[in-house]
Amino acid sequence: MTDLRKRREGEEKTPDSAESDHIDSEDDKIPGYKKDSIDLSSTIPSGTNKAPGLLDSFLTGLPDKWRNWIVRGVFSIIMITFFLVVIYYGPLMLILTTLAVQVKCFEEIINIGYAVYRIHGLPWFRSLSWYFLLTTNYFFYWESLVEYLGVLINRTVSRKCSLIIKTTNYFFYWESLVEYLGVLINRTDFLRVLVTYHRFISFCLYCGGFVWFVLSLVKKYYMKQFSLFAWTHVALLIVVTQSYLIIKNIFDGMIWFIVPVSMIICNDIMAYVFGFFFGKTPLIKLSPKKTWEGFIGGGISTVIFGFIMSSVMCRYPYFVCPISYNETGGMTIDCEPGALFTPEEYVFPSFLAEPLSLLGISPTVMIYPFALHSLSLSIFSSVIGPFGGFFASGFKRAFKIKDFGDIIPGHGGIMDRFDCQFLMATFVNVYISSFIRNDNPQKLLSQILHLKSDQQVELYQLLKDSLDHRNLLNVDINY
Amino acid sequence: MTDLRKRREGEEKTPDSAESDHIDSEDDKIPGYKKDSIDLSSTIPSGTNKAPGLLDSFLTGLPDKWRNWIVRGVFSIIMITFFLVVIYYGPLMLILTTLAVQVKCFEEIINIGYAVYRIHGLPWFRSLSWYFLLTTNYFFYWESLVEYLGVLINRTVSRKCSLIIKTTNYFFYWESLVEYLGVLINRTDFLRVLVTYHRFISFCLYCGGFVWFVLSLVKKYYMKQFSLFAWTHVALLIVVTQSYLIIKNIFDGMIWFIVPVSMIICNDIMAYVFGFFFGKTPLIKLSPKKTWEGFIGGGISTVIFGFIMSSVMCRYPYFVCPISYNETGGMTIDCEPGALFTPEEYVFPSFLAEPLSLLGISPTVMIYPFALHSLSLSIFSSVIGPFGGFFASGFKRAFKIKDFGDIIPGHGGIMDRFDCQFLMATFVNVYISSFIRNDNPQKLLSQILHLKSDQQVELYQLLKDSLDHRNLLNVDINY
Numbered sequence: 001m002t003d004l005r006k007r008r009e010g011e012e013k014t015p016d017s018a019e020s021d022h023i024d025s026e027d028d029k030i031p032g033y034k035k036d037s038i039d040l041s042s043t044i045p046s047g048t049n050k051a052p053g054l055l056d057s058f059l060t061g062l063p064d065k066w067r068n069w070i071v072r073g074v075f076s077i078i079m080i081t082f083f084l085v086v087i088y089y090g091p092l093m094l095i096l097t098t099l100a101v102q103v104k105c106f107e108e109i110i111n112i113g114y115a116v117y118r119i120h121g122l123p124w125f126r127s128l129s130w131y132f133l134l135t136t137n138y139f140f141y142w143e144s145l146v147e148y149l150g151v152l153i154n155r156t157v158s159r160k161c162s163l164i165i166k167t168t169n170y171f172f173y174w175e176s177l178v179e180y181l182g183v184l185i186n187r188t189d190f191l192r193v194l195v196t197y198h199r200f201i202s203f204c205l206y207c208g209g210f211v212w213f214v215l216s217l218v219k220k221y222y223m224k225q226f227s228l229f230a231w232t233h234v235a236l237l238i239v240v241t242q243s244y245l246i247i248k249n250i251f252d253g254m255i256w257f258i259v260p261v262s263m264i265i266c267n268d269i270m271a272y273v274f275g276f277f278f279g280k281t282p283l284i285k286l287s288p289k290k291t292w293e294g295f296i297g298g299g300i301s302t303v304i305f306g307f308i309m310s311s312v313m314c315r316y317p318y319f320v321c322p323i324s325y326n327e328t329g330g331m332t333i334d335c336e337p338g339a340l341f342t343p344e345e346y347v348f349p350s351f352l353a354e355p356l357s358l359l360g361i362s363p364t365v366m367i368y369p370f371a372l373h374s375l376s377l378s379i380f381s382s383v384i385g386p387f388g389g390f391f392a393s394g395f396k397r398a399f400k401i402k403d404f405g406d407i408i409p410g411h412g413g414i415m416d417r418f419d420c421q422f423l424m425a426t427f428v429n430v431y432i433s434s435f436i437r438n439d440n441p442q443k444l445l446s447q448i449l450h451l452k453s454d455q456q457v458e459l460y461q462l463l464k465d466s467l468d469h470r471n472l473l474n475v476d477i478n479y
Numbered sequence: 480m481t482d483l484r485k486r487r488e489g490e491e492k493t494p495d496s497a498e499s500d501h502i503d504s505e506d507d508k509i510p511g512y513k514k515d516s517i518d519l520s521s522t523i524p525s526g527t528n529k530a531p532g533l534l535d536s537f538l539t540g541l542p543d544k545w546r547n548w549i550v551r552g553v554f555s556i557i558m559i560t561f562f563l564v565v566i567y568y569g570p571l572m573l574i575l576t577t578l579a580v581q582v583k584c585f586e587e588i589i590n591i592g593y594a595v596y597r598i599h600g601l602p603w604f605r606s607l608s609w610y611f612l613l614t615t616n617y618f619f620y621w622e623s624l625v626e627y628l629g630v631l632i633n634r635t636v637s638r639k640c641s642l643i644i645k646t647t648n649y650f651f652y653w654e655s656l657v658e659y660l661g662v663l664i665n666r667t668d669f670l671r672v673l674v675t676y677h678r679f680i681s682f683c684l685y686c687g688g689f690v691w692f693v694l695s696l697v698k699k700y701y702m703k704q705f706s707l708f709a710w711t712h713v714a715l716l717i718v719v720t721q722s723y724l725i726i727k728n729i730f731d732g733m734i735w736f737i738v739p740v741s742m743i744i745c746n747d748i749m750a751y752v753f754g755f756f757f758g759k760t761p762l763i764k765l766s767p768k769k770t771w772e773g774f775i776g777g778g779i780s781t782v783i784f785g786f787i788m789s790s791v792m793c794r795y796p797y798f799v800c801p802i803s804y805n806e807t808g809g810m811t812i813d814c815e816p817g818a819l820f821t822p823e824e825y826v827f828p829s830f831l832a833e834p835l836s837l838l839g840i841s842p843t844v845m846i847y848p849f850a851l852h853s854l855s856l857s858i859f860s861s862v863i864g865p866f867g868g869f870f871a872s873g874f875k876r877a878f879k880i881k882d883f884g885d886i887i888p889g890h891g892g893i894m895d896r897f898d899c900q901f902l903m904a905t906f907v908n909v910y911i912s913s914f915i916r917n918d919n920p921q922k923l924l925s926q927i928l929h930l931k932s933d934q935q936v937e938l939y940q941l942l943k944d945s946l947d948h949r950n951l952l953n954v955d956i957n958y
Contacts, residue, residue: 197913197914199909199912199913200909200910200912200913200914203905203906203909207863207902207906210863210866210870210902211863211866213870214763214765214866214869214870214873215763217765217873219764222873222876222877223877223878225877226873226874226877227706230709230710230713231709233713233716234709234712234713237712237716284693284694285698286693286696384686384689384690387689387690387693390693391689391692391693394693394696394701394704394705395705397701398701398702398704398705399702423686423689426682427682427686430678430679430682431679433678434676434678434679435676435679444923444926444927444930444938445938445941445942445945447923447926448923448942449945451923453949453951456942456945456946456951457946457951457952459923459924459942460939460942460943460946460952462924463924463927463935463938463939463942464939466924466928466935467935467936467939470932472932472935472936473936473939
C-alpha cells in the first residue's frame with residue numbers, strides 16, 4: 001500500500017519540492033503541533049527522489065514526473081529479478097538474504113533513533129545496539145539450529161562433527177573466521193557446550209549488555225539514553241524476532257515464504273492500480289492518498305493471484321518440501337509431497353452442483369488443499385497487511401521523514417519495502433503451527449534422547465502401552 | 480540495593496523537603512540539562528514519605544528521621560509476613576500473587592509513560608495498553624497451561640473435562656464469570672479450540688490491538704502515540720514475559736522461587752547494613768550513596784545466607800517437589816526428591832583433607848547438590864542483581880520521580896521492590912533449563928500423542944531401536 005502514496009507524490013511534485021516537510025504542511029497551522037513532531041528530513045537520507053548517475057544521465061531530458069516513475073519502475077524490476085535469482089539459488093541463499101535484510105532494517109531504525117535524539121556524543125549507543133543485535137541473533141538462530149543439529153549430534157557424535165561444524169560455520173557466515181578459530185572450534189566438546197548451554201550463554205551476553213548500558217549512563221543524558229534503550233529493544237522485537245520467524249517458515253518449505261511475500265507485493269501493486277483508475281473514497285486519514293477502491297480491488301486481486309500462484313507452485317517439490325540436512329551436512333529439499341500438496345476432489349454444494357451438471361460441467365473440482373489455505377493468507381495480507389504500511393507511514397510522519405533510508409533508488413530504505421512483510425511472516429508462522437501440524441518424529445526423538453536412560457525406558461513403556469491400547473502395534477508387527 | 484539510597488534520604492531530609500527535585504538539585508547548574516529530563520514529581524505519587532493515618536498518629540511526636548525509619552520497618556515486616564503467608568497457602572496462591580504483582584507493576588510503568596507525555600486527551604491509550612496486557616497474558620499463560628492440560632486432555636477427554644474447566648477457571652480467576660459463561664464453556668470442544676488454536680487466537684487478538692492503534696492515530700499526537708506504543712511494548716517485555724518465567728519457576732518447585740527472592744531481599748538489606756557501618760568508597764556515579772563496602776559485604780552475606788537457606792529448605796518435599804495436577808484436577812506437591820535434593824558426600828581436596836584429618840575432623844562433608852547450585856544464584860543476585868536496581872534508579876532520575884508509586888508506605892511502588900526480582904527470575908529460568916535438565920517423560924508423551932498414528936508408530940520403532948542398540952531394554956525386561 002505504501003506504493004500508492006509515494007508514486008502519487010512523484011507525480012505531483014518536483015524532486016526538490018517533494019521533501020517531506022511538504023507532506024505535513026497543513027499541520028504547521030495547528031498551534032502546538034511543532035512540539036509533537038521532529039523534523040528529520042535533513043538528517044535521514046530519502047531514496048524516493050534519488051537516481052544513480054548512469055540512469056540519471058539517460059533521463060535528464062524527461063519531465064521529473066516521468067523520470068521518477070522510470071527510476072522506480074527500473075528498480076522494482078531489479079528487485080523482483082534479484083528475488084527470483086535468490087529463489088533459484090535455494091534456501092541457504094534465501095536465509096542469508098533474510099539475515100542481510102534484517103541487519104539493514106535494524107540499522108535504518110537505529111539511525112532514525114539516533115537522529116531523533118540528536119546527540120552525537122552519546123556514549124556507546126551504536127556499539128550497544130549492535131551488541132544487542134548480535135546477542136539476540138545468537139539466541140534465536142542457535143535455538144533453531146539446535147533442533148536440527150540435535151538429531152545429528154545424537155546419532156554420530158564424533159564422526160560427523162567436522163561436517164556439522166562446516167554447516168554451522170557456513171550458516172553463520174563464519175567462513176573467514178573459521179581458519180583462525182579452526183583449532184579452537186574443531187572439537188566436539190566446544191560445539192556441544194555452545195549447543196547445550198546456548199540459552200545460558202545468550203542470557204549472560206545479554207546481561208553483559210545490560211550492565212554495559214547501566215555503566216554508560218551519563219547524568220546529562222539519562223532520559224535520552226533510556227529512550228534509546230527502549231528504541232533498540234523495540235527494533236529488536238520488530239526486526240530480529242520476526243526475521244527469525246521468516247527463516248523458520250523457509251525451513252517448512254520455500255512455498256511458505258514465496259507465496260506470502262508475493263501476496264504483499266501483489267497487493268501493493270494492485271491497490272495502486274485500482275486506486276489510480278477508480279480511487280474516489282478516502283480510506284484512512286493517516287494516508288490520504290489511499291482509497292477504499294484501491295483497498296478492495298487490491299484485496300480481490302490478491303486473493304485470485306494467491307490462489308493461482310499456490311496452485312502452480314504446489315506442483316514442484318522444490319517449493320513444497322521442508323528443508324532438511326542430508327548425510328554430508330548440506331541442505332536438501334527432497335520429499336514425497338504431503339496431503340497438503342496433493343490435489344483433492346472437492347464437490348460443489350448441491351444447489352450449485354445441480355445447475356452445473358445440467359450444463360454438462362462436472363460438479364467436482366480438483367484443488368490443492370494448500371491453495372485453499374492460501375485464501376486465509378491472502379485475506380490476511382490484504383486486510384491486515386496494509387495496516388503494517390499505515391503503521392510505518394504514521395511512524396515516518398511522526399518524525400517527518402520521507403523514507404527510512406536511501407538504499408533503493410525510487411523506493412527508499414529496505415524498511416519501506418518490508419514494512420508489511422514482517423507482520424505477514426508472523427501470521428504465516430502462527431498459521432502453520434496452528435493449522436498445519438507438521439511435528440516431526442525425528443525432532444521429538446532427539447528430545448527423548450536428551451532424557452536420562454531410565455526416563456527413556458519409562459517413556460518407551462508409556463508409548464508402548466498407549467499404542468497397544470489402541471491396537472496400533474499389531475497392525476505394524478512386521479514394521 | 481535500593482534500600483540504601485532511600486533510607487539515607489530519610490535520615491537527612493524532612494518529609495516535605497525530601498521531594499525528588501532535591502535529589503538532582505546539582506543538575507540544575509548544568510546548562511541544557513533541564514531539556515533532557517522531565518519533572519514528574521508532582522504527577523507520580525511517591526510512597527517513601529507516606530504513612531497511613533493510624534500509624535501516623537502514633538508517630539507524630541517523633542522526629543521525622545525516626546518516623547520514616549519506623550514506617551519503613553513496619554511495612555518491611557508486613558511485606559515479609561505476607562510473603563510467608565502466601566508460601567504457607569501454597570503454589571496456587573503464589574501464582575495468583577505473582578499475577579497481581581505483574582498487573583500492578585504494569586500499571587505503574589504505564590502511569591509514568593502517561594505522565595511523561597502529559598497528554599490526557601490521547602485517544603484510547605490506556606485501554607489499548609490494558610488490552611495488550613490481556614493479550615500477552617493469554618498467550619503466555621495458556622502456553623504453559625497447555626503443557627499441563629495436554630496430558631490430561633489426551634488421557635480422558637470427556638470424563639475429567641468439567642474438573643479441568645474448574646481448574647482453568649480458578650487459575651484465571653474467572654470464577655465470577657463462570658456462572659454466566661457456564662453454558663458456553665462447559666463443552667470439551669470449546670476448551671479444545673482454546674488449547675489447540677491458542678497461538679492463532681492470541682495473534683489475532685494482538686492484530687486487533689495493532690489495527691486499533693493505527694486507527695486511533697491522530698495527526699496532532701503522532702510522535703507521542705508512537706512513543707507510548709513503544710513504552711507499552713517495553714513494559715510488556717519487562718513485566719509480562721518475566722512474570723511468566725517466575726510462574727514457570729514455581730512449577731519446577733517452590734524452592735526455585737523462594738530462594739532467589741530471599742537472596743535479593745537479603746542482598747538489599749545486608750548491602751545497606753554494610754554500607755551504613757563501613758561504607759566509604761563510592762561504587763557508581765548513578766547512585767552516589769552506594770559503596771563498594773556495601774556491595775562486597777552484601778554479596779558475601781548473600782552467598783552465605785543462600786547456602787544455609789538452601790540446605791534447610793532441601794529437607795522439605797513441600798518446597799522441593801515440582802507442581803503437578805492430580806487426578807481430581809487440583810495442584811499437588813508430592814514426589815520422591817531427586818538427586819539434586821539428596822545429600823551427597825563431597826571430599827575436601829587433599830591439601831585440606833590431610834590437616835583436617837590430623838585435627839580429627841572428617842575430610843568429607845554431606846552437602847545438598849542444590850546448595851552448591853545456590854552459589855551460582857547468590858553470586859548472580861549480588862553481582863548482576865544490583866544493576867537491576869541501578870537501572871530502575873537511573874530510570875527514576877531520568878523522569879525525576881522518587882518512586883514508581885505509593886502503594887507501600889515507606890517503600891514506594893511495587894516496582895521499587897521488584898526491580899531486581901525480574902532479572903533474577905529470568906536468570907533462574909535460564910539456569911534451570913541449562914543446568915538442571917528436568918525434561919518430563921509425561922510432557923514429551925503428550926507431544927507424541929499429538930502426532931498422527933503412523934508417525935507415533937514410527938517414533939516408537941526409532942526409540943525401540945535406539946534403546947535396543949544400547950542394551951537398555953534387556954535390563955528392564957520385567958518393567
